[in-house]
Amino acid sequence: MALMKVRESNRNIPKDAKELCDRMLRDLEKGKKPLLEAIKCSLDNSFYNPKVGYLTPGKKTVKTELNVSSVQKLARTVFMLEILLNNIKTGAVNTKRELYYMAKGLVKSDRGFKALDFEEQTESDAVVEFICDMMQVYREEMNCFANDRGGQTYSQCLSVTETLLDGSKTSVDLANLGTAPFQPKNRPQSLKLKATKKIKFCLVVESEGTANTLVANGMTRRNNCIVMGAGGVPSNAVRAWCKTISDQLSVPIFFFGDLDAYTLQNIYRTLKAGSAASLIRNSDFSAPEVRFLGILPEDVRKYDLHCYSVNDKNASEARSLKKAKDALENDPFFRDKKNKDVSAILKWLIKEKIRCEQQALFSVDPKDPHKTEKIILDKIKTGSYV
């Protein structure tokens, strides 16, 4: 039973996998070393394309030729591929952790596989990732899904229609959910969105807690908007959900989070342009239209926000400062002039050695529960974002 597609593609993964194995077998029959090639997913093979707005892979590849050192890796790859193909065939879905245990179960039941046993999950994860990179497929296309984390969404003017496996359709009007959020599953691309009223903007808040507060205080009731909690570093589901909103509703999306190097590098950049580790899927898992609403350095000055100093004598803080400097030098996203405003913020953070949390806006007028909402709306209205 086939799952709904994560993306529009004509690829037949089981057929491609079978062809790949057949090619390997043919090479072996000829006494020739089979060679497997995968796109190198790392920063040194990442390019920022300002036209598309996300990180794209370069020409570097990781080649694995069969030899004494790689025979174990290849045997494990074929072993895991068989498990994944079986999942695709049956329509079963698993997390990486479950795949690790499934492999262990097979080893236990068949002593012939004993040599392939994974001692740690990191070993089986690496094999799953190698298969995906090599076949240039998404992990989700191999029926391997991460836990649904982040992406709690609130709106009074959004309706979501999901096509189920049997072809039937089901709709959810977010206005009818009461205080409960809507959470996109791992295949948000299969959802159809419809605005029941004209939506002015979508606000992605780094902290799910703060997103909840804004909604509880009536932000979505007073404004025709979508409020979403990212829940830290955005998962594939959150990234794809943002892209779906951006593509289908054509509304401006703003990211509201902490003013620190970590947020800019790991959360905002990933949401907007994807990551080096997911080079082959950034096209479907990034929303280049997302803008950084704040906290901005000008907000710190304007509202005299409380900041923490970043002490370079503290090992972890020194490391984050160094990472920020490295990002400015090596990360193609920050190096591109299209993102010079974001880079300027990063430079300011390195220079000032401070950080400011998103919740600091609650200090501006503690007696007014709507003050944060007012500031956010004012920022959107006055164009105070980058």
Add this chain to the structure above:
Amino acid sequence: MASKIKTSSTAEYFAKNLQQVGFSSPTKAVLTTLKETVDNSLDACEEHGIQPELSIEIKKAGKGGARNTDLIEITVEDNGPGLEEAMLPKVFGEYLASSKFGRGQCSRGQQGIGISAATTWAQLTNATGVKVMSKTSRMRKAIQAVIDVDIKKNKGVVKKRESKDWDKEHGLKVTFRIDGRVQLNGDGGLLTYLEGTTLVNPHLALKYKLLDKDWVDVDRVSDDVPRVPKPTLPHPHTMKLGEFMTHALLYSNLSLSKFLKTGFSRVTDNTIKDFTKHGLPKSLLPKAVGKLAESDFKKAFQSIQETDLANPSTRSVLTVGEESLAKSILRLGEVDFFSVNTRKPKICDFKPVVVEVAVARFKDRGAKAEEQQAQLLRFANRVPLQFDKSACAITHAVESVNWRSYGLQQSRNSIPAGPYVIAVAVTSPFIKFKNASKETIDASEELVDEIRRAVMQAGQKLSRHLKREHKAADLERKLQHIEKFGPILVDGLCRITGAGKQRKEKAEEGLKKILGRDTKAAEEDLQVAEERLAVHKARQKQMIGIEGESEETPQTEADVSTKKKVAKKAAKKKVAKKKVVKKKTSKKKVATKKAAKKKVVKKKASKTARNKK
């Protein structure tokens, strides 16, 4: 107040502070007593060019006087020159009565404290001193006596003197009865001490019996008695002002310039001129040293310190030698592999020092030894150091080496693990110990660095052998890998593609062919490594004088380095010859100039030779 101040004798001081000279516990007391006796025997034999033969017996003679102690009898008999009767009370019963004090020689004993302290300990714990039997070649009969220390007067007292027949031509037999406890193994054990002494004294023939165990015979592996180099004069830069003035007292009748030239090394007429340039008043030079005022000494001392001087001579240091060390290490047990390294004498902290290292892997140390720390044997002037390991320069140096790069296991900044013995010997006429009991060498930066270099060289030699082992393991691993994963890979591919039996068999054959190439390369590597080792083995046999073919012969790398050196020298000579030929063909003028220069050099050489004569 002044009337209450009284002067104590040296013996009184040591009697109250025996812990400072190695008698801090009953266990240490036994070891120190043995050590001091053996040191004296070996020094005496070496001084007279005698090949030492020592017999040691340690037994329990009853219960000790103090709680939890035994009455231990320690007997050491040697074939040394023996002592004249008059010398017996001085040697065994008087502190600081030494023929070796401060004379700048690489002897084991230096100050004349140790053996008198052992007598004191015997006297304090068992109420009787040391029983000595001595015979020199001039005596018809041996003299036997008990020597006590007169603690108030710091004098030896002879008791129960009698003449005895002794079938030895010359020698000394010493028997102590002391309160103590016997520890055989471990860092501070008697066996460790005897092993260490055996290792760095290849010329020693030893026979020992410890408690109720059988007699053990250890044959000598070298017939050469080490020649202890002549004492060297102190270098002026190694002294403090007070020492300088005390040293001057010995030469009080001489003029200052004569004192400087005869009392120190590296001081000549030219250096004295340099002293005057650095503030030494010329008027002081002809003055008698005894008539110089304190301020004069200060001026002289300061100007000397200001002047650059040549480093002290390294001729005064003594080495065991790589060959003897190689032979000697085989006496410690069944050795799998070893490497030895003797550095050239070096100047560390203005003192000549030579460092020698032996690293050996033993076959019979059990499975536990793989994980335990290697045994570190430390030596100072060929005396084993068994206590206070952590503060010692040798330990610092061994721990600072990255042994993992040589193929040994090692936790960070610690002694490597495995069934190894790492023996490091530091020899110098002026070893700086941390304490009077001479248990630890002071860890100065220069000395630690020099020891580290020596240890690293030995480690590099050792790694060549370990590389062969790694290659063999690599080949084994590769073969195992193929056997393990090959069939699984083919099976998986066949299952996914639905391939039949025929394709499967063909693919399996192909796989073996592909992977076989890799193992073939590993096999070739191994073969090359084994061939190299075979060459080393042959050289090693030559070195330690084992004849005939034996696969079990342990391997060494020491000779390789010497041969390399010889080969390098030969290569240099060749190059030099070539240069000479080239130069001959060049302009005649240059040739004549060179000839003239050579003449000058020859003249100078003959002059210095005459001076030396």
